[in-house]
Amino acid sequence: MTEEYAVSDAFEAMFELAMPWWAFVLRACVVYFLLLAMIRLSGKRSMGQFTPFDILLVVLLGNAVQNALLGTDASVAGGLLLAATLIALNWVVGLASARVPGVERWVEGAPVLLARDGQVYREVLRRELISKEDFEKAMREAGCLEIADIRLAVLENNGRITLVTRAAA
Secondary structure, eight states: OOHHHHHHHHHHHHTOOSSOHHHHHHHHHHHHHHHHHHHHHTOHHHHHSOOHHHHHHHHHHHHHHHHHHHTTOOOHHHHHHHHHHHHHHHHHHHHHHHHOHHHHHHHHOOOEEEEETTEEOHHHHHHTTOOHHHHHHHHHHTTOOSGGGEEEEEEOTTSOEEEEETTTO
């Protein structure tokens, strides 16, 4: 076998799929929606502020689902097909979230009331995994020194805490 044929065979092998193209698309859809559901169930705070631990989790999640996406395939074509499918799914979910209220609420969630008129809802903080330190930091960032000065505190869809003080209202 000549070197020309070896290069040609190697190039063709890079794009040879180990399973039908639709299996890649199906795997990508299943993994995408299951991960989306798991991330939504983990709560707003896990997505709102990335710590080094959160970044590690994202990297490990990618590694954990790699085999579920690719199976035994290691081709360039398979990887590109999966990337295109995941990008398309993300676009479709974004479009649906913007146009269909029920989808937006499921994907992004709804703001959660944490405090009103100086009354902090401790059980809600606990349920949303917000520590006392996180809440106090949000108070400082809003220029609020006392809990009694809180007019409204809301955990937004993006995981950030918005505080409205009595002075600002």
